Amino acid sequence: MRPLILRRRLASLLPPRLSVKLAAALGALVLVMTSVTSFVSYHYFAHILTQENLKKDAQVLRQNAQQLESSVQELMIITRNLLADPQLQQFCHTEDPDYFQREEAAELLTRYLSVQDLLHSALILREDQVLWNLYPLDQTFDALKTPPDEIRPAGFTEAFQVHSGVDSLWLAAYHTPISDLAHPQQKIGELWILLDLRQLESRIAAWNLPQQEMTLMQGQTVLIPSPSGINEQRLDAINAISSAAVQPVRSGYYLTSPVEGTPYTLLSYRPHAALRGRASFLIVFFILFSLLIFLLFLLILSRIVKQFTAPLTTLTDGLNQFASGDLTTQIDIHSHDELEVLGDTFNTMVVRIHQLLDQAVEDEKIRKKLKFDMMISKIHPHFIYNTLNSVIVMARRGGNQEVVDMVRALILILQDGMAVHEDLLMDTIARERSVIEAYVTIQNYRYKQKFSVVYDIEPGLEEQLIAKNILQPLVENAIFHGIIPKDGPGQLTLSIHRRQDQLHVEVRDDGVGLRPELAALIEQGAEALSAHRQAEKNSVHSIALVNVCERLEFLYGHPVHLKVQSELGKGTAFLFDLPLVPKGGSTS
Template identity: 30%
Template sequence: MNQSIQKKIGVGIAVIILIMTAIGSLFAYSYAFNNQYSQRQKLDERALDQYVNEVQTTFRDVQMLSQNIAASQEIQNFLADQDHDYFEITDAVQRIKSIINLRVYVNNAVLLQGDQVYWTYSPFEDYMRERLKEPWYIQLENQNETFSAVHACGYPRDSRFITYILKINNPDRYGQEAGRVLLNINVRQFKDILERGVEPDTGYFFVDTRSGEAVLHRGTARSLENLLLEIQKQPQEEQGGTVFYPWEGGYFAWRTLAGSPFGIGIYTSRQQLMQYTEPLRHFFIAYSAATIAAVVLLTCMLVHQFLKPAALISKAMLDFSKGKKTRLDIRTGDEFQVLSRQFNNMADSIEESVKRKIHDEKVNKKLKFDMLMSKIHPHFLYNTLNSVIYLARREGNADIEKMVHSLILILQDGMAAYSGRIDDPLSAELLVVSAYCVIQRYRYKDKFQLVINVPAELQGAYIPKNILQPVVENAIYHGIAPMEEPGTVEILVEREDEMLRICIADSGMGMDEETLSAAKQSIGDTSGGVHSIGMKSIRERLEYLYQDRYTFEIYSEKGKGTTVLICLPYKTTTVLIPAEQTDLYEGE
């Protein structure tokens, strides 16, 4: 009978999962196909538009500079004569430099007049005259206005340039050439534009469409060859429009620059496209979760039909795990009735055990907290200490008066626990630390200095009582007192988001790694002396108040000092001991 029921449930679940998975897979892959290309292509098209606009802006600026040089009256006057002395050449070159001075991507310029070559970098050298004999210029010397192919130039070393060539007409003789101006554009400018916007794993290509040469490219040679082949096979229908060519699961986005023989392409791989399917994966996860929920619902319906008593027992156990007690009343006369009776007995036993455990933990925590706070209530001691102050004043002993005042402040802080408060403003705790240090200065005269660095806006933050003084005491007793020279104890408080960061550092002896490890372990050992117990009490109170929402760390380096770091939640209101815990101690 049990095997028959299991088969029915198994077959039903398998059929449902198969149908839902098939539908989900078809929908997911259909969505992926449309999402990958449409979203990424729009992003790439916008990015390519930005790169093209920046490059075209550079080209237009170069064209405008060339026209400004050609239209300059000084240049026109210079070209009107054939023979020039040293000063005339220098003045013409300086005029050109002043026009291109602010364009960092125009490294230099050349002014041609007949067979004379005046290079702004060095107008009296023949270096550029030799460069003009190379194919990149010879092929274009008959054109009035154009951009050259990319070519090398030794100044600056290993630089590559695209040269803009503009014919300067003779204003007195229509159609006659007076000279030419050449502006050398550093290819580095275009590399900076592309690499500033293109993602690190995206390929890009800056191509001279006349020769098919890649001026700049990032990507494999095979991808470049494929792009050039696709451009030749499928020329653009509209000048300046973006064309997409698919390749190996990805695609090229290509666009020709209007008014120049260059074009820019970027390659998006299949791997990059898959990165843009995150929305799809989220959708698929949500859809799978919905499918599983539907399967669970249908399965529950089947189980309800075939194993209704078992479903009732399962529901009762689930409710009980969530804290809701349910009594079962199954009367089937079989094993389910026995299970229901045993479940009721088990629930009663567990509930009683939990209540007893909660009560014991409350009592135990309250006792531990009271011990850690070391509450005392010696009213008679105040009267005695006030008498000591009176005698000190009468005898004119200011040191005794100051020391007893500090002791009274510390005792009053300890008695504050009887009011039910477990924390104090930071300013009050700092007063206790200062009072403690006043007393210790009489014991260790001129031995240490206390530095408190706390912003005014954090003075009102509430922290657990008596967590600073034991740390300062350890710093003086273990860190500074054993040294021959004096030291410093610094308290630094900062706020980081919703946490208060308290740092107590000393410039004392410090500890090596082995001693530091032993010191950390001794915090949990009450046999380590008064100072270890003080540090242990701080950790236990922090754990009691904040559970896992605090940190208590110790750092030390031999010969450099020790630092204690306490991080706890930032709050500006006090906390009282809960009434249900206080009730445990009524009548003490």
């Protein structure tokens, strides 16, 4: 109910004009379509822009990792040069180096390490002896000693912490065995180069940008955290640091780049909010774009709606003028479409209604005149009936029963004819048969032993309604124009049967028959017979048949067709089918 009430309130705010409502509906449709299109386009382009930003950030992270890899390559070069230095080889071969030899070895290590600020110190493990190039800080490093008979492959260790008084250092070590140059399979010691993670942290801090901070990881261990700690807050969202450059998580994306040659990985987190913030200019762009498109469409739609509704306005004005009583109004529409056809139809309708009203006035005048004439004509039948009844009384006194029967038949025929004047257009088959029998009675007194009538009426159809004065004229036509001109007596058959939902009627005689051209003319209907009757003044067949055809067309319409079967010297048959009319019904 609420949406319906809201829609009605919105409709009440609009002026009651189709153009305004149509423009408002189309404008709302365009606004919705533009908004939806902009919304979908924004999300599509924002997604593309996010992916491009992630790719660029991943490339930057990779470049930073490559800088670390360059430092590692420098470390590898320093290590190889140091391992091949003759002074280091000689020191490792000396079983019990003295103080000066140890100082020279320490100085050698310091000289090599001074070329890179990331290198904190170095030491040489030789059997159970340890040589630092710096003063040993503590004994924490003892756990990293390797048994003499074990050769551990070169590599980086996990970060560890050493203490110097109250200070502590986080270091990472790169270790490699020292092999005898003469016998490469013989291990003569182990070289450890320690990396200062504070120096590495300061270098990474220089690469950090707002919302683009980096973290150095070793496996799942954080070596150098991000300044704000944002990278470490959601590390539990990923099971393991993979080699994939971009790893999506629920709240954003993790960018990773391994430092080749080390167990370390650079990691950076990009939250969705930060990525959307970098695409915020798209929101402004698409809002302005939507408004521009909407205004442009509104401008175009206003002209189109005005062009399309102008003929409707003209048609509405014409209808209002016609409704006010102006029956001569005409409208002029030239839109070359259905509206122009509608306008022409309206003009035709106005002219036709004007003609029908004029015709109705004339018909009303004629109807009133006919009603008056019928009222006058009812006076004469009463006088005729009284006169004929007097004849019957006189015939009875004279003992002439034939005159009595003939006058009674005439009275029955006259009464049946008056029923039509009283708007009784349909009657039962039994009643129509009684009229025919009365007519035949009269004609038998005139033409004794000249003809006989056979009634072939299907049982049960006596109360079926049929049009009045249809059968009697056909019987009269068969007697006078078929049997009377014939030499000798003749027979007439009236046949009525039911065929599905119709009455099949036949009036058949064995008289002289009709000419083929006259039979074909009768089948053409009342209009053709009337024209023939006017052309041939001496026509004797046309009067009754014209009346029958006109009555059939008036009462039943054009589907009722009078058929003629005739052969000269053998007889004629009139056949037609009528729709079944229930008692109390009509033919409409």
